[in-house]
Amino acid sequence: METLIFYTTAFFILAAAGYVVTTMNIFRAAIGLTGVLAGIAGLYLLMNAQFLSAVQITVYVGGIMVLIVFAILLMPEASMHLRRENPKWFRFIGGVSAALVFAVLAYSITAFIGAQDAAGTSLEPAAASIREIGLALLSPGGNGFVLPFEFVSVVLIAALIGATTIAKRTPNPETKEEQE
Amino acid sequence: MNIFVKTLRGLKGLLSGMGLTFGYFARPSKVITQQYPENRNTLKLPERSQARIDLIKNAETGRYNCIACGLCVKACPNNSIELTKFKDPETKKFRPEKFVYHFERCLVCGLCVEACKFDALRMTSEFETAAWSPDDLVEILNKDDPWAHDDKSDIGQQTAPDKNEQTASPARDTDRQEHTGAEEKTIQPKDRSPK
Amino acid sequence: MESYIYRTDKLILDLTEWLTEATGSAFAAEVVKMSIAAAVLSAFVGLLAMILIYIERKVAGHMQQRVGPMRVGPHGILQTVADSIKLVAKEGLTPKNADAFIFNLAPLLVFASSFACLSFIPFSPGMTIVSFNVGLLFILGIASVGVLGILAGGWASNNKWSVLGAMRSGAQIISYELSATLALLAIVPFFGTLDFQEIVLSQQKGWWIWRAPGVGLLGFLIYTIASTAECNRTPFDIAEGESELTGGFHTEYSAMKFAMFFLAEFINIFIVSAISATVFFGGWMPFHIEGLDTLNRVFDLLPPIVWFFGKVACLVFVVMWFRWTFPRLRVDQLMHFEWKYLMPLSLINLALAAIAVSAGLYFFN
Structure with missing residues (x-):
């Protein structure tokens, strides 16, 4: 089922x-x-x-x-x-590259699973609890992901600051805007 | 600091608004909606509710206050008042001979009442004015005067009770048919037999 | 029979057992159970929307010194039934040059997302249709899918007011989702789970709104404001803005498609109030005071499902109360309020909550 x-x-x-x-x-x-x-x-x-x-x-x-x-x-x-405007060989190249990506992915996944099955390390899917995920995200060491976690937060902060900078209203020196 | 004061003030405003609406919600006695056809006998209209107009009588003399000056006729945007007047031989003052009110044209704006300088007109709260035909809505308002009884069949065939009759129909330069050259007769007689 | 009302978890267990015996396999029993749940939920949604619409109109009336519907049935009880029949019987129009596929899909998206959220609500002990260990997160995720439906509906209507309404609604829902989620998140550390039933069980000793010192109350206030905005209700109804946008994203919708939007709106009110009741007010958990056993037993006399619906009804009333008291905000005021005040406030609340939890600073621990 x-x-x-x-x-x-x-x-x-x-x-x-x-x-x-x-x-x-x-x-x-x-x-x-x-x-x-x-x-x-x-x-x-x-x-x-x-x-x-x-x-x-x-x-x-x-x-x-x-x-x-x-x-x-x-x-x-x-x-x-939109109308199709690309030349036909674009589609040909697209098809070929899609097929290649599929082949590589399929090969790697089957090879990976096959190797795990052979080694007997294939894991049963299990529902991870919130607590486990949280601990894994914030613990250093072999099973921890604290470094990637911090990197991601730095990237997000950078994105936030960038967005604020772009959206910031540039003060016009000639007309004095209200300043609170 | 300013922001906290502002926030508190805003919150106070919001809460007082909520208190007011909850007060209304909690007390059904405050409801002002009237369930009209059911409570027709006990219906209470607000004092300033206005429907069709009426003439005011002087309580002492029993005469209408109207002196047929025609201000209301001029004030009416829809020409819903038509007025003929005569000079009362007793008081040597003008009185309305026929004060004809066309409710089918009236939009109950109250401009005539505002225009009246002699406290002769008022808005009544009679709002049940449905009728079968527009002709039923034409009414003579000074119907208590003996010469202008409510028999509308003679509208347009009126005879002056006095030789001093003058018409007070609008003097404005409208080319509306009812009023152009309405020196003598203001209203055409109509067949009012039920169909 | 009587005990089933109080111990609905036992009812569900017995039902599952009986079904498993009758059908012969656990999977078939599950299928039958889900079908029953879906049927019950559909009936519940229809009934809920009708009752809520009737109550809304009555509340609106009485708050404005009116009486609301009075003519159809005693005190207008059958008014919403008549309205529903009218909506079903009406012709569903699709505007010319509209994208018919997306136009018809949009109300379904909105309705489906609201409907799916209902299956996570803990009505009573054991009575949750889908029991997930991340129920709270899931419900927040699914609720945000409804925005897509609104955006799609507005765009597909081929009407500039609809697009404007959809954009406003999208901007508003995305913004206020943050505050709503952060406000709920501030309470999550106290119970350390996202499973709704466990959230309720964690409030055996007291409801989180006062067990979490200050944080609970602040979180509740923020969540109430933000969730009202998420539901597109006055004072945050600029998405519909009847006086400006002639209805916003659902201007072009009629008949059942419009009814779907309408239904989803009222289900959303219920869901938001139910989440609030579960997280802050103990869900189906009766009101208990530690030490006063007699009083607690009196409160236990009411079945949990009555407690749950009672709490939800109170919160729904508050939302309606807001609607008929406050004037509408302007778009820029709305964004200003969210990003400059509500969001920082909810972040501070979250930080305070984290400190309170790690210091063990909450009552009845």
């Missing part, structure tokens, strides 16, 4: 992904992408990774997709149906 659910979800994801790259309407592509990301969250759920699934929905569907849609709404071209 789980297999059936998996294949249904996977088929839905693939169909949505195909729709994203083939549709000529950018807004519809965004909606399709939402479907893909939500479907992946569903797959995580199937693997009992509830935290990951929740994060996927919160960050990707609820956060990034909303921002993408928001950006699309700000574009005047959003409602236009």
Whole structure:
């Protein structure tokens, strides 16, 4: 039964992904992408990774997709149906590179799983509790991720400062604005 | 520091607003909506509610205060008042001969009452004015005067009770049919038999 | 039978056991259980929306010295039934040059996200349709999917007011989500879990709104403000702004599609109040005072589900009270308030909460 659910979800994801790259309407592509990301969250759920699934929905569907849609709404071209303008060999190259990426991914994943199965280290999917995840994120040492965690926070701070700088109103020296 | 004072003041304002609305919510006796057709017998209208106009009588003499000056006729934007006047031989003052009120044209704005300088007009709160035909809405307001009884069939066929009759219909230069050359007759008689 | 009302967890367990025996497999029992849950939830949603709309109109009336609906049925009880029948019977229009696919998808997105949130709410002991160890996080995530539906609906309507309303709504919901999440997050360290049932169980000795010193109350205030904004309700209803945008994102919607938006709005009010009741007011946990056993037993007489709905009803009333008292904010004031006051305040609240937890500074620990 789980297999059936998996294949249904996977088929839905693939169909949505195909729709994203083939549709000529950018807004519809965004909606399709939402479907893909939500479907992946569903797959995580199937693997009992509830935290990951929740994060996927919160960050990707609820956060990034909303921002993408928001950006699309700000574009005047959003409602236009774009026409294919690229030469045909573009599509050929795209197809070839997509096939290559697929081959590499498929090979590495099967090789990885095969090696784990052979070594008997393949782990059963388990629902990690919030406590475990938190401890792992903030503990130094072999199993800790405190260094990447701090790096990410530095990157986020940089992004925040950058955004503030760009959005800051440059004071006009000629007209004295109200200063509170 | 200023921001805290401001915040507190704002919060106080919000809370007092919430207190007011909750006060209304908690006391259903404060409801002002009237369930109209059900409470028709006990209906209480606010004092300043205004519907159709009426003439005011002097309590002592029993006469209408109106001196037929025609200010209300001029004030009315819809020409819903028509007025003929005559000189009362007793008091040597003008009195309305027929004060015809076209409620079908009236928009109850109250401008005539405002224009009246002799406290002769008022807005009543009679709001149940539905009628089967527009003609039913034409009414003679000084109906207590013996020469202007409520028999509307003679509108337009009026005979002057006095030779001093003058019309006080609007002197403005409108080319509306009712009033151009309305020196003698102001209203056309209409067939008022029920259909 | 009587004990089932109090021990709904036992009811669910017995039901599962009985179903497993009857169907022969745990999976089939689960499927049957989910189907029952879905049916019950659908009926619940319809009923809830009707009751909430009726109450909203009554509350609105009485707060403005009016009486609200009075004609259909005694005291207008059947008014919302009549309105629903009207909405179902109406013709669903799709505007010319609108993107029909997305136009029809948008209300579904909004409704589905609200509906999915309901399945995490702990109504009573053991009565949660989906029990996750990250329920709180999940509910916050799914709630933000509704924005997508609003944005999509506004864009697909091919109407500039709709797009404007959708953009305003999007900006508003994204902004206020931060404060709402941070306010809830400030309480999370106290109970150290995101599972709704465990959150409720952690309030056996007292509700977090006063057990967490100061932080609980501040968090509750911030969450109430931010969640009102997230629901697009007055005083934060600039997304709809009837007087400016003629309805905002749902200007072009009619009949059932409009009803979906409307339904989602009222479910959202319920969900927001339910989360607030669960996190700050102990969910279905009766009011207990340590040491006063007689009093506690009197409070226990009420079944937990009554406690839950009672608390939610009070919070829903507060939200309605806001709506019929406060005037609408301007767009820039709205953003100003969120980013310059509410967000820093909720961050400070979070820091204070972390200090309080690590120092063990809370009551009844």
